[in-house]
Amino acid sequence: MAKKTYDLLFKLLLIGDSGVGKTCILFRFSDDAFTTTFISTIGIDFKIKTIELRGKKIKLQIWDTAGQERFHTITTSYYRGAMGIMLVYDITTEKSFENIVKWLRNIDEHANEDVEKMILGNKCDMDDKRTVKKERGELIAKEHGIRFMETSAKSNINIDRAFRELAEAILDKTAGREPGDSVDRVMKITLESANRISGNMSVQSVLTQNKCLPPS
């Protein structure tokens, strides 16, 4: 058997209105040649990242949507096995902020009830075009008892920090459980992820949906 290279595996999702910057949060903004490669055309489905928290090696598997949020068709299959959700709005788009409440309801309906959430007010580099005050983000997060941060995928502000904090919150929860519990969950998720990626998707269908374009 291959040796295990990690202690815990957390499946994390990005959720929110279309255009708020979810794909860019996963697919790092880069001004260089990489943005026009074969890879950027197909788009990234998920990333695996290893972080160390309190002496534990933690694998984060971070999923992007394939653009289903545009048709409000995010359902149970996308949420399955998720332990953490980044709920993203755009600080320059009022509507995306108002829809946070809708997304919270969607999560309640479809996701595991103990899923850890965090709200991100993205595009904080565009302060001149801001329509959603930071205080409003903080308030709604407080009302729902969840974490909040303003981020910029473009300027790489708070992105790593946000994922670390979300992972830390999940770790806090996991720590309170029976030791065997998290292991079972890891195994379950591995199977589910394997199932999910066996679903096919043509290049064409993702061409326009999953691209991180430079800001216009």
Added chain:
Amino acid sequence: MPDCSATYETEVEEGQNKRVVKCKFCSSIILTPTTAAFSTFEYDLPVMKPNKDSTSPPETENISYFWAVKDMFTFFNVGFSNTVGNTKYLTCADCEAGPIGYHDITSKMSYVALPRVSHSDPV
């Protein structure tokens, strides 16, 4: 860069990667030592260069040396592209350089192309 097996020989120990496998461009760690199996076969992997026409089939390069990874969670840092046919392409998780290899959905095996990554001693 020539696909030269002589330079790779020193990277293999007991059939596995002796050293850390990193991204050539940003040094992000892709695999830690002794986590992947050296394997040789021929595969046409799309090139890393920008391609102008995204709808036509991408230009490929024939690769013959790979690090084979059984469980995708063995990777330290890596990105998986959306599915094309039966394949997901692997990228650097920090700078998006790629494809650095591919993942076969049927067999669930992942293969990192040796010529597309760098190898170094752990610091």
